[in-house]
Amino acid sequence: xxxxPALFLDRDGVINIDKxxxxxxxxxxxxxxxxxxxxxxxxLGYKVFVVTNQAGIARGYYxxxxxxxxxxxxxxxxxxxxAHIDEIYFCPHxxxxxxxxxxxNCDCRKPQxxxxxxxxxxxxxxxxxxxxxxxNLSDLEAAYTAHVAQRxxxxxxxxxxxTDNSGQALNNxxxxxxxxxxxxxKFNT
Numbered sequence: 001x002x003x004x005p006a007l008f009l010d011r012d013g014v015i016n017i018d019k020x021x022x023x024x025x026x027x028x029x030x031x032x033x034x035x036x037x038x039x040x041x042x043x044l045g046y047k048v049f050v051v052t053n054q055a056g057i058a059r060g061y062y063x064x065x066x067x068x069x070x071x072x073x074x075x076x077x078x079x080x081x082x083a084h085i086d087e088i089y090f091c092p093h094x095x096x097x098x099x100x101x102x103x104x105n106c107d108c109r110k111p112q113x114x115x116x117x118x119x120x121x122x123x124x125x126x127x128x129x130x131x132x133x134x135x136n137l138s139d140l141e142a143a144y145t146a147h148v149a150q151r152x153x154x155x156x157x158x159x160x161x162x163t164d165n166s167g168q169a170l171n172n173x174x175x176x177x178x179x180x181x182x183x184x185x186k187f188n189t
Contacts, residue, residue, distance in 0.1 A: 003123070016031060021061050033181060038083035051115040059098070151174055153178045
């Protein structure tokens with residue numbers, strides 16, 4: 001039996017404006033259209049997961065407890081907007097700048113697919129019917145490796161990640177569609 005489809009979302013740059021190591025509600029500004037996107041996914045029967053690298057934990061800028069508290073607040077904000085996030089997966093490691101136990105070349109840090117595969121196993125997700133929205137090529141590489149069928153590169157805040165130093169468009173090895181509005185995310189129903 002095939003599982004449920006899922007919407008996978010990167011956090012910083014897709015859910016909230018990336019201001020660098022956001023971990024307090026007063027620093028969070030939600031991206032326009034994010035509540036509507038999640039609500040639309042919910043209405044279509046998609047599970048919704050956040051998959052986020054959190055190098056701020058690895059670097060000692062904030063703790064896992066602070067991250068989890070912020071994440072609980074964020075989920076409550078979605079609930080207030082009649083939208084539901086099923087689970088938030090995060091990688092607290094960094095292969096170069098991690099402190100102590102957080103110094104790790106793990107399989108959960110994107111571009112590795114570990115967080116997506118963990119959600120797939122825990123929630124019986126059909127990756128061939130699933131969608132990933134990220135703002136970095138590492139998000140799309142993780143989705144590609146995990147066999148997520150639809151991949152979107154959200155460019156509004158990180159256009160430099162879609163071009164090389166000369167301004168030429170990067171090749172598209174992960175078969176993604178570039179979008180500049182979350183309204184452009186399409187779901188295969």
